[in-house]
Amino acid sequence: MRKKSLVYSLFFHVGILLLLFVLQFILPTYHHSSVSKIMVLASYAVAYNFLLGYTGLMSLGHAMFFAAGMYAAGLGIYYLELSALGGLLFGAGFTLVMSLIFGLFALRTSGVSFLIVTLMFGQTFYLSILYFNEFTFGQDGFSMAKHLGKLVIFNKEYLYSNPDIRYNFALILLTAYLLITTFIMFSPVGRILIAIRENESRTELLGYNVFYYKLFALVLSGTFSGIAGATHALLFSYVGTTFAEIHHSISPILWTLLGGAGTVIGPFIGTGIMFYLVDFISGITSNYQLVVGVVLILMIIWFPMGIMGTLRQKWMKWLP
Amino acid sequence: MSSWINENGPLLFLALLDGTVTAFVLALIALGLSLVFGVMRIVNIAHGEFFMLGAVFSWFAFDLTNDPLWGFLLALVIAPALVGGIAVFTDRFILRKVKYHPESTIVATIGLLYVIQSVTLMVFGPEARAVEAPLYFRIQFPWFGYSGYKLIVAGMSALCLLGVWLLMIRSKLGLYMRATQQDIEIAKTYGVPTQKIYAAVFALGGGLAALAGVLVVPIRQADHLMGLEPLLLSFIVVIIGGLGSIRGTIVAAFIIGISDGIISVFYEPTLAKMLATLFVAMVLVLKPSGLYGEEVA
Numbered sequence: 001m002r003k004k005s006l007v008y009s010l011f012f013h014v015g016i017l018l019l020l021f022v023l024q025f026i027l028p029t030y031h032h033s034s035v036s037k038i039m040v041l042a043s044y045a046v047a048y049n050f051l052l053g054y055t056g057l058m059s060l061g062h063a064m065f066f067a068a069g070m071y072a073a074g075l076g077i078y079y080l081e082l083s084a085l086g087g088l089l090f091g092a093g094f095t096l097v098m099s100l101i102f103g104l105f106a107l108r109t110s111g112v113s114f115l116i117v118t119l120m121f122g123q124t125f126y127l128s129i130l131y132f133n134e135f136t137f138g139q140d141g142f143s144m145a146k147h148l149g150k151l152v153i154f155n156k157e158y159l160y161s162n163p164d165i166r167y168n169f170a171l172i173l174l175t176a177y178l179l180i181t182t183f184i185m186f187s188p189v190g191r192i193l194i195a196i197r198e199n200e201s202r203t204e205l206l207g208y209n210v211f212y213y214k215l216f217a218l219v220l221s222g223t224f225s226g227i228a229g230a231t232h233a234l235l236f237s238y239v240g241t242t243f244a245e246i247h248h249s250i251s252p253i254l255w256t257l258l259g260g261a262g263t264v265i266g267p268f269i270g271t272g273i274m275f276y277l278v279d280f281i282s283g284i285t286s287n288y289q290l291v292v293g294v295v296l297i298l299m300i301i302w303f304p305m306g307i308m309g310t311l312r313q314k315w316m317k318w319l320p
Numbered sequence: 321m322s323s324w325i326n327e328n329g330p331l332l333f334l335a336l337l338d339g340t341v342t343a344f345v346l347a348l349i350a351l352g353l354s355l356v357f358g359v360m361r362i363v364n365i366a367h368g369e370f371f372m373l374g375a376v377f378s379w380f381a382f383d384l385t386n387d388p389l390w391g392f393l394l395a396l397v398i399a400p401a402l403v404g405g406i407a408v409f410t411d412r413f414i415l416r417k418v419k420y421h422p423e424s425t426i427v428a429t430i431g432l433l434y435v436i437q438s439v440t441l442m443v444f445g446p447e448a449r450a451v452e453a454p455l456y457f458r459i460q461f462p463w464f465g466y467s468g469y470k471l472i473v474a475g476m477s478a479l480c481l482l483g484v485w486l487l488m489i490r491s492k493l494g495l496y497m498r499a500t501q502q503d504i505e506i507a508k509t510y511g512v513p514t515q516k517i518y519a520a521v522f523a524l525g526g527g528l529a530a531l532a533g534v535l536v537v538p539i540r541q542a543d544h545l546m547g548l549e550p551l552l553l554s555f556i557v558v559i560i561g562g563l564g565s566i567r568g569t570i571v572a573a574f575i576i577g578i579s580d581g582i583i584s585v586f587y588e589p590t591l592a593k594m595l596a597t598l599f600v601a602m603v604l605v606l607k608p609s610g611l612y613g614e615e616v617a
Contacts (some may be wrong), residue, residue, distance in 0.1 A: 058426070060426075106601075106605065108606075109604055111422060112426075113604050115363070115426060116555055116559060116604060117601050119552075119555070120552075120555070120597045120598070120601035120604070121597075121598075121601050123597045124594055124597045127590055127593055127594040131588070131590045253427060253430070257427065287438045287442060289434045289437060289438040289441075290434065290438035290442075292434050293430075293431040293432065293433065293436075293437075293438065294435060296431030296434065297414060297428050297431035297432065300418055300424050300427045300428045300431070301414065301418060301428070304418075304424065
């Protein structure tokens with residue numbers, strides 16, 4: 001059974017990724033750039049889902065990790081004159097250390113307290129970006145365009161903001177995240193994380209050190225969010241405080257829940273739907289937050305398992 | 321030392337005065353959040369929006385009557401009533417539907433926050449609007465004059481806090497609320513209408529926040545984004561005081577309000593907020609029950 005579902009889900013996810021690869025040759029420019037953006041944001045949501053959907057920990061401060069990766073990469077490139085790849089690695093390393101320290105503190109709490117602790121740490125991080133504005137450029141953020149080198153492939157130079165580079169870079173990131181999540185979920189570690197989500201005290205009783213597994217999930221989720229943030233900085237050449245605001249912590253909750261928490265592909269589906277929904281509404285009114293709010297409320301009342309979660313329950317039992 | 325006091329004494333006094341006013345208002349907002357958490361065991365992320373609605377309704381009352389005093393008195397009645405109505409509606413059609421599950425209610429109230437904020441934006445507009453104070457007089461200290469209305473705000477907040485306290489210990493509703501808080505199953509078996517108590521508590525919590533909004537709006541302006549900051553501050557207060565403890569909430573409101581006043585006057589407001597949020601995160605991590613709280617799971 002497990003082997004069969006592994007094969008099925010590999011086909012399913014690889015199929016979606018292949019579709020995304022082919023789409024770049026068909027899509028008109030506007031949607032081409034939208035899908036690039038969706039894939040970077042969806043990577044963030046996939047990272048978030050690792051914690052919420054599989055481990056059962058809801059964080060209200062994940063923008064902190066996204067922004068930490070973004071600022072570490074951006075400021076590293078700006079001040080230390082790192083290369084783009086160097087900035088990416090620096091962002092990854094920074095969020096790794098940060099989520100480890102954060103996890104050691106925050107995981108002493110659980111449930112609602114965990115939510116509020118993450119909210120507070122996230123807010124502290126946001127305020128410190130504003131406070132050290134001489135170093136971080138505060139509210140305005142900064143553009144990276146002048147500081148980024150060029151990417152050399154087969155002796156040809158490309159800008160990081162080149163649409164094709166952007167699309168494929170984002171696709172590689174999303175692919176990596178989806179595959180890593182799938183493999184972890186089919187491994188024993190993944191089963192234990194799900195066991196923690198379902199019943200933490202029973203898992204503990206079985207002799208597993210729940211704290212270490214939760215710390216692993218948090219560090220992985222935080223670091224992946226950070227790498228997504230760093231990638232965002234590279235591909236869109238901008239670093240700003242909007243990505244550290246509380247709204248940016250709430251967005252992945254919405255995307256994940258809409259697509260289906262605890263499904264590998266769900267966060268991507270949710271991100272895509274919300275992105276286009278907001279895009280569509282923005283054409284009618286600038287007040288798209290109303291729609292976000294209504295979707296959140298309706299979903300949590302009638303549709304708590306999300307799109308892929310419902311599909312899995314009804315037809316696709318093998319979906320990881 | 322004495323030269324420091326001569327130099328900074330008036331400034332310190334001003335910080336203490338401002339801090340006290342902040343503390344009273346904050347206590348009122350946080351008490352609403354604390355009651356809701358204590359009795360219903362849920363966190364209302366839209367609590368700050370109830371405060372904002374109070375301020376916005378107050379502006380409409382002022383606009384309607386075109387008289388600061390009558391507008392203020394009208395707002396004192398309608399703002400808590402309307403917000404209480406919204407709260408009852410929310411309880412009936414949203415919170416009850418998700419069975420008060422802690423994480424679902426958080427997501428649902430985040431949604432509510434967005435809905436309230438954007439509807440206000442549509443009706444009220446994006447700009448900040450000022451409301452005139454109902455009474456205007458200055459109290460002259462040797463070093464500076466101080467707005468008398470601010471002291472009225474503190475006084476009225478104190479009265480409301482006293483009122484809630486009396487309600488909790490003297491009335492039947494308060495008895496029911498405390499029973500529901502202690503053990504909802506046993507309260508039910510003894511015939512406490514817990515469903516109605518939930519609605520009443522949620523309305524009372526929202527009403528208190530709205531009342532604080534009405535009181536505060538002449539000091540600062542009304543705008544549709546003003547809810548986030550008091551939300552975070554009341555989280556801080558409620559957590560430091562201990563989730564669900566009224567006495568702790570009021571004590572913590574004073575600690576936070578006065579230290580916020582002092583740090584904001586002598587240092588930077590951003591730094592004050594940064595330290596406060598970090599402090600509260602550490603309190604939760606190291607002493608999850610807060611200063612006065614009972615042990616909660």
